[in-house]
Amino acid sequence: MSTADGQVGATEKIIDNGANELRWNLVLLADGYRAVELPLFAQHAQDFATTLLATPPFDKLKSAINLFRVNVSSTDSGADDPIACGGPGVVARTYFDASFCNDGIERLLEVDTAAALQLAGQVVPQYAMVLVMVNSPTYGGSGGSVAVFSQAVGANEIALHEMGHTAFGLADEYESWAGCGVDTDHDDQHQPADDKVARPFNDPAAAHHRKRGLLKMRSAAESSAFRNRRRLRRSALLPLRRIQAGVQL
Amino acid sequence: MGDQQPMPDGGKPLPAVRFLFKYDQSKVRLVSRQPLMMLVPPSDPLQGLEGLAGFWYELRDKTGRTIYRRVARNPIQHHVEVHEEGAASPRRRLIDVPSGVFTIVVPDLPEAQVLALCSSPFTKSYGPVADLATFPLHTSA
Numbered sequence: 204m205s206t207a208d209g210q211v212g213a214t215e216k217i218i219d220n221g222a223n224e225l226r227w228n229l230v231l232l233a234d235g236y237r238a239v240e241l242p243l244f245a246q247h248a249q250d251f252a253t254t255l256l257a258t259p260p261f262d263k264l265k266s267a268i269n270l271f272r273v274n275v276s277s278t279d280s281g282a283d284d285p286i287a288c289g290g291p292g293v294v295a296r297t298y299f300d301a302s303f304c305n306d307g308i309e310r311l312l313e314v315d316t317a318a319a320l321q322l323a324g325q326v327v328p329q330y331a332m333v334l335v336m337v338n339s340p341t342y343g344g345s346g347g348s349v350a351v352f353s354q355a356v357g358a359n360e361i362a363l364h365e366m367g368h369t370a371f372g373l374a375d376e377y378e379s380w381a382g383c384g385v386d387t388d389h390d391d392q393h394q395p396a397d398d399k400v401a402r403p404f405n406d407p408a409a410a411h412h413r414k415r416g417l418l419k420m421r422s423a424a425e426s427s428a429f430r431n432r433r434r435l436r437r438s439a440l441l442p443l444r445r446i447q448a449g450v451q452l
Numbered sequence: 453m454g455d456q457q458p459m460p461d462g463g464k465p466l467p468a469v470r471f472l473f474k475y476d477q478s479k480v481r482l483v484s485r486q487p488l489m490m491l492v493p494p495s496d497p498l499q500g501l502e503g504l505a506g507f508w509y510e511l512r513d514k515t516g517r518t519i520y521r522r523v524a525r526n527p528i529q530h531h532v533e534v535h536e537e538g539a540a541s542p543r544r545r546l547i548d549v550p551s552g553v554f555t556i557v558v559p560d561l562p563e564a565q566v567l568a569l570c571s572s573p574f575t576k577s578y579g580p581v582a583d584l585a586t587f588p589l590h591t592s593a
Contacts, residue, residue, distance in 0.1 A: 222465075224489050225465060305532075306547060308532070308545060310534055310536055316553050317472075317474065317483075320472060320553060320555055321472070324470065324472070328490075329488060342536075342537040344535050347527075348552065348553055348555065357537065358535075364533075364542070
């Protein structure tokens with residue numbers, strides 16, 4: 204139920220495109236994998252890497268990306284799955300304390316985010332994003348400072364979706380008010396007009412785009428991970444493209 | 453990875469600092485700071501955002517002048533995205549008591565004296581951005 208319920212093993216660089224100081228570094232942490240299951244984690248991580256590099260727009264940006272796998276073992280397999288949300292009531296002793304049913308939401312799978320960020324900072328100080336792969340066949344995940352996803356079919360999409368937020372700086376108001384997600388309890392009456400919101404720029408050149416409105420990004424829209432994000436600013440891709448091109452941000 | 457284009461190492465990593473914060477509702481506490489070398493995004497425009505809603509963080513010099521700013525997704529989550537199996541898009545649900553952690557990375561600028569987190573107020577009015585929390589970068593300052 205805490206970092207006492209496991210052990211941190213080796214860190215493997217499974218996509219290596221150069222020095223960490225010069226790349227966009229993803230750190231993939233294991234949770235709910237017992238020591239004997241770490242080879243399975245290695246396979247899951249490789250599968251994720253394959254999916255990542257085949258998914259637009261990451262397929263065109265692959266040379267900007269490093270991916271690390273951190274072999275974190277847990278005492279138990281899986282994740283907590285409380286009865287309160289209809290789960291079997293499983294309690295799993297895992298390093299990052301993965302659990303479904305956060306905030307009473309069945310599929311909301313979360314971990315100890317502070318522990319994940321602190322470990323990532325130790326093993327790859329230049330990390331751009333931290334992902335936690337939970338060894339559970341039940342569909343679930345979450346976003347925020349750390350993206351969490353299970354091993355259910357299609358759960359990789361959760362990680363890719365969250366990477367879109369981090370990699371492309373898509374802001375909350377963008378997601379909420381422009382089609383990425385359906386509000387279930389948001390107060391739409393108080394949304395500010397589009398030109399009253401400061402959106403992540405990612406590049407100063409985006410300023411004039413802001414005045415002209417959001418631009419379509421076909422490659423992103425083609426991805427199932429971004430299928431509901433019909434309009435993605437072209438400028439949002441610039442940081443990764445610049446890393447790819449080897450120029451200073 | 454064999455089909456990728458070779459990448460020139462023309463970029464230059466710079467001294468930077470990663471800050472780790474914890475938040476509980478609207479209160480933000482600095483947990484740690486970690487110096488490192490990495491590519492750091494350039495500053496967003498320092499002017500022209502007055503009166504806008506949203507979130508950004510910035511560095512200020514000893515006169516209070518902003519010398520670096522990044523507009524970002526608000527890391528203080530007042531909602532969660534719920535990904536449901538087979539659903540076309542995630543749903544969003546408000547959180548009763550927002551709490552969590554987040555990190556930001558800024559360039560380690562010698563003239564920077566203060567790190568400021570700036571956010572719209574945590575109400576449904578989505579008002580203009582104001583200082584949420586400020587942190588001195590040099591304890592002796």
